[in-house]
Amino acid sequence: MNVLTPIAAVPSASFIAPPGPIEQVRYACALGALTSVIAIEGAIPITHCGPGCASKQFHALSGISGYQGGEFHVPSTNIGNKEVIFGGADRLDELIASTLKIMEAELYVVQSGCIPGLVGDDVDNVVRSYQRRGVPIVFAETLGYRGNNFTGHETVVKAILEQYVAKQPAAPKRAGLVNVWSLLPYQNPFWRGDLTEIRRLLEGIGLEVNILFGPASAGLAEWRAVPSAEFNLVLSPWLGLSTARDLEAAYGQPTLHIPALPVGARQTAAFLRAVGDHAGIARSKVDTFVAAEERTYYRYLRDFAHFYSGCTSQYRLPSEVNVVADSAYALAVSKFLVGDLGLNPGVIVVTENPPDSERDGIVAAFRDLAPGIDGEPLFETDGHRAHAVIRAHDRIGELPIVFGSTWEANIAAEIGAPLVEVSYPVTDEVVLNRAYVGYRGALQLIERTYTTVVRQSTEENPEAAAS
Template structure:
């Protein structure tokens, strides 16, 4: 095993936590960190998150202790205490989240005892241990959710029928997070559900505070958001249901059925919504039929992405769009059981075909594996060559040289996305499938 990762497709736990708190409504972080962690996240977002940097309070506006050698030697609690006290005067938020860093965790500052005296009815302040060495940015999202559920969300609330929480999409590091969350809210609202997505324009802290009144927690990921769901089950007694990120009609059908079943909704209602949505989806697709067929727009595909996107896009391409995904590379660091889950997911495509599944996060390794598969799949008889062509690489902006070598078209979806501007575009639900088709085809015909 190699002892390094080339161009990792995530940042650290603190970076993920910073982006997550930035995305919370009316929340502000207080970084107990050396100078640089906020700026590092801002530059990462600038280069990898579809040109979206910060938000209400992000980037270099985030308050922080900027610890130095003095704090490393003598401890940083006094500096944190002073910083919190003044943050409450200067900044304007309804929830403050203290985030720790590599440095302050190694020196062992007791953050909870520093914040305790500040907590009262007027001031909501919580903390999360997000030292960068703990893991990647997805973990940072998880740790912040965990702290919110344990320390901010009320306990002992009565269940409100039809109210659900939705997790599994990490702000910023799913570059299309706003649109993806919004797409799922709209989809679930067809079933009459009230959806608490925590991070969109239509969410608010009051809703998050009372997230414990939900009837069900929905996790749209085979990896992310699980810890939150487990904690909520433990602390608030709310059951949860897991689904892969639903992109396009097939996955959305399954998603609606699974959520409907978990909530005991009438089958008739669910099937009626599914029928309406499919009719709409395929009617909208109808005018593309001529060009799709006449221009021979079917492609062999390599899919490179985090565990959410790699599986969801593969399923969409194979099950809905009639493409031929060949190699799937999952780029985030996973435990064995998580890898098994992904393999099972990718082994149950409608066609019964099983693409090659690779777990790698290092750029050179990723490109090498895909090229090897492409070359190994080629047969040649004299001047007759049967290659995986025409081809398409759905990945990140780092995979452009690979696409070029394969002679494939390319679309950046998974982090980093440096070559697209993203505001609230999303790929979830039936609508999201149509957005994805637009983007894939547009990439093919860019020189038309």
């Protein structure tokens, strides 16, 4: 397998990097991928970085992304001036030895930050000395100045696959087993609930699933089973594609790439049938599961239609959707609200600064949000600039709604739009296992959306709302 080199962001024609600092940045640095390790049951990150870097990254991604919480016990070298002058390899060696004595884990993942990269610490050699002794430990170079936590996540995943999974005893392929590469843990506030629902849907049509991250995963047992899978499912516009390509080269596993997370009956049925066909599952079996799910889904939707059709005079029901989110949720939310609920697409901002090589694919995924309606994503990492585009958008005759982060509160108020928080950072919501994907997730998204609409309408005009 090829080792992933972290990808520096290269501007495309639709993205011009701001000349100075980014205002309201929507991601962490590459070291923030330590949350991806925390999301794997049985794994512990060990960070070789400056003082406070690890704790700041965790609390930024967990605390202000729906107050998710999580187990944060991350050993760190917390290197300072002495290590900058004389090198910090010895200190890292000391820390690893102490960690092995104090903290039990099935896997240790050493991540280096900016300072070791700048001074040239040979972290790889330190880690290899432990690997030669049989310690389950890997090294990922997550230098903050080389990428964000999305590219850092891919670096960490590749390190685990190459230095840990590839060294496990060979195992035969297991019919019906699929590896799922999808949402970025902690960055997406709803990743735990979404991955749980994705697993439920895939198991519902008869597949066995390595979901790999979060409470729905069996932890490192699933990672060790990665080579045994029949195929890899990349359920994301781009995140995970590089990993799947490497696995295809290493183990001959084909890849099924479905860019859009399925939200609602239309997309989820199409998703399950596409996966079922790829896996060779009888269409009748898939259709039976889909029919049972849709029966429940449409019963709830029938009841919602009573509100929707009868309350247009009381509440300002939105007609235009504006989204500020990473590409996975920007695409999923847009396709559902435009394709299923009939809203018109407004401004769609993709915030995670994806690699230039993946941008054409992301743009293509936004075509055909609904028959004859295409979305036009804007790649923009700067909140001020994104808000300027939303502010300038011509919306004559449209009632807007904004799906974004807490930072969109002011622009939403400025254009008179309700705000539904779906992207990082989220400071006005506490998120445990809420999901917005699939059949069940779509119902929760409708609830959250129209509760927000009703609440704002009531606050603006209490008498009309009560009539």
